[in-house]
Amino acid sequence: MTIDNAPVALRCEQPRRHPHPTVKAQAITHLIFERPDLDRAEAFLTDFGLIPVSRVADCLYFRGTGAAPYVYRVQRGSHARFVGFGLSVDSVADLERLAALPGASAIKDSPHPGGGRALSLNDPSGFLVEVLxxxxxxxxxxxxxxxxxxxxxxLPRINSTQRPPIAPAEVIRLGHVVLELADFQATCAWYTQHFGFIPSDVQLLPDGSPAVAFMRLDLGSTPADHHTLALAQTFMAAYSHSAxxxxxxxxxGMGQRVLAERGWKHAWGMGRHILGSQIFDYWQDPWGDxxxxxxxxxxxxxxxxxxxHQVSPDAMAQWGQRMPKSFTKPRMNGAAFKALLVNLRRSPDVTLRKLITMARMFG
Known part of the structure; x- marks a missing residue:
């Protein structure tokens, strides 16, 4: 086990590879949100660079320029919330193996763009996973x-200039989703055991417990994104971000210019991450996601x-703006305070010492 400038070692069971996963997920397919105002959601997402596919009753679908029929679904709801995300598998036989898991739905025809066969599961933190x-x-x-x-x-460019169009960034595809968890060990184990996720990099707290696990798909010798799913320890289950x-x-950079000119709220960037190496820029939708x-x-x-690796604010980017404290600050309301109190008593992964350590690190 290699620790980069960190005199600590992983002291928990997770995150680790599972030797015989139930199936191996092949791709992340889509995100699912509920929003009370579909028009407002559409305004942000089109400025962000997603392309409307269709509007069916109280549901919006968006795609990128890639071959996925849709990557983002917005359903009308009484309040704004992240519901879950989709994963694809190789075959109906894979779906049948997943259908044997506790709480799995029956396998049905998918009613969404692209069709196919599908089932749904809830992970141990309550997020919906639709499998296609x-x-x-x-x-x-x-x-x-x-x-x-x-x-x-x-020097490939001679007698020509750089003039990219002033327009929303063209989104090619959905890359990853990051979830915050109280029950880190159980949830991480569920994804490694049942979908074959591989931990690419893990950031550790001083006591050796994981703070963040960046996990990729197991595609064998085919290169996979550094992370398709990332899991972060906190005191309640919540959406962190999608990419x-x-x-x-x-x-x-042009995406930043257009979103700023159209009045949307900037979250962090531009910069280059250390783990994953991506050049990044983050924006908030109308509900702060x-x-x-x-x-x-x-x-x-x-x-x-x-x-x-040892976790710290300085471990988040190679260059660019230092990660602002607001980026990881939880939204404290009545439900969040209740979750904090409940999970301090209930979850083996949530301790007051751990929360104080993270608060001191990230403000």
Whole structure:
């Protein structure tokens, strides 16, 4: 086990690879949100660079320029909340193995764009996971090519200029989702055991307990994103953010310009992450939920071992603005205070000492 500048070791069972997972997820397919105002949701998401697919009754679907039929679903709800996300598997046989798990729904035809067969599960933290097999792909949409870059050692752009269009960043695809958890051990174990997620990098607190696990899909020798799912220890289950790939750093920067000019709230960026290496920029939707544009992320095959690192605010970015305290500050309301008190008594992963340590680190 390698610790980068951290005199600590992982002192918990999770996160670890599972030797014989129930199935191996192949991709993240979509996110699911409930919103009281679908028009307001559509305004933000189109400015962010997602493309409306359809509006059916009280449900909106959005896609990127890639071949996924949709990557984002917004359902009308009495209040704003993150519901869950989708994963794809290889076959109906995989769905049948998952259908044997406690709480799994029956396998049915998916009523959403792309169809296919599907079932749903709830993870130990209560997030919905929709699992799909046989979803149809759609023709990719045109997007601009990455801009040629004149570097010191390579000068491909002669007698031409850089003038990317002033427009929302073209989202190519959904890259990852990050969830906050009280029950870290049980939830992490569920994803590694039942979907084959591999911990790429783990950030540890001084006592050796995990603060964040960045987990990738097990695609064997095919390179996979550094993380498709990341899990962060806190005192209650909550959505942290989701991330969408764009073509290059100029798209990240142009996305920032357009979102700022249209009055949306900036959360953090631009910068380059340390773990995952992405160039990033984060924005808040009308309900305060963070959405990230990124490019140039790391890709790992299944053979890459897990890295372990000491967590700190300085471990979040190589350059750019230091992560603001507001980025990780929980929304404290009546429900959050209740969850704090309940989970301090109930969850083996939530302790007052751990919460005080994280509060001192991140404000």
């Amino acid at each position: 097999s046989g979803q149809s792909r759609v023709p990719e949409l045109a997007h601009r090519s990455a801009l040629a870059f004149n570097a010191v050692d390579a 969408f790939e764009v073509v290059d750093a100029d798209a990240v 963070k959405h990230e544009h990124y490019c140039d992320g790391d890709l790992f095959t299944a053979e890459r071992p897990t890295g372990y």
